[in-house]
Amino acid sequence: MNGNRGVPEVAFSTPMPRPYRAGVIVLGAVTTAAVVVPLAAENSIAMSVVLVILLGALFWAVLSMQTVVRLGVDEVRIRVAGVFSTTIPYSQITGVAPDRATGLREGMGLRLLSNRTTGYLVGGPSVRINTSGGTAVLVSSNMPQELSEAISRHV
Numbered sequence: 001m002n003g004n005r006g007v008p009e010v011a012f013s014t015p016m017p018r019p020y021r022a023g024v025i026v027l028g029a030v031t032t033a034a035v036v037v038p039l040a041a042e043n044s045i046a047m048s049v050v051l052v053i054l055l056g057a058l059f060w061a062v063l064s065m066q067t068v069v070r071l072g073v074d075e076v077r078i079r080v081a082g083v084f085s086t087t088i089p090y091s092q093i094t095g096v097a098p099d100r101a102t103g104l105r106e107g108m109g110l111r112l113l114s115n116r117t118t119g120y121l122v123g124g125p126s127v128r129i130n131t132s133g134g135t136a137v138l139v140s141s142n143m144p145q146e147l148s149e150a151i152s153r154h155v
Helices: 018-042 045-063 144-154
Strands: 010-015 066-071 075-080 084-089 093-102 109-113 117-121 124-131 136-140
Touching (some): 018 045, 066 136, 066 144, 075 117, 075 136, 117 124, 124 144
Antiparallel strands (some): 010 066, 066 075, 075 084, 093 124, 109 117, 124 136
């Protein structure tokens, strides 16, 4: 429940697509090896272990990245990477539709894109939410049709 009017809140969560996660795992392993192996030869093992733990935590945070879209009574709340978020009142939404898939070109996390668009991205299919201010929000969704329809029902 969202606490406002006894109406259940609907949430859509989208993790990073599997191919991207595989790439991050490979990148993490290669980066960790490239940094830690030379340092281990020159420094203490304890320092190398600490570095492995820190790099592992960094790559785990990237692997865990997801978008969460919550449909409340009066607004859509979007969050990516557990850090960046925005709220869009339904009264400001002028259109919503599935959009193109995003990838490395657009990046992940909070992104400022062309045409006054802000992206909340983890890669893969997306939904474009146009607002009355002439701006748009592009949000990653592994269920773009369902999310678009759910938002449209509130507008």
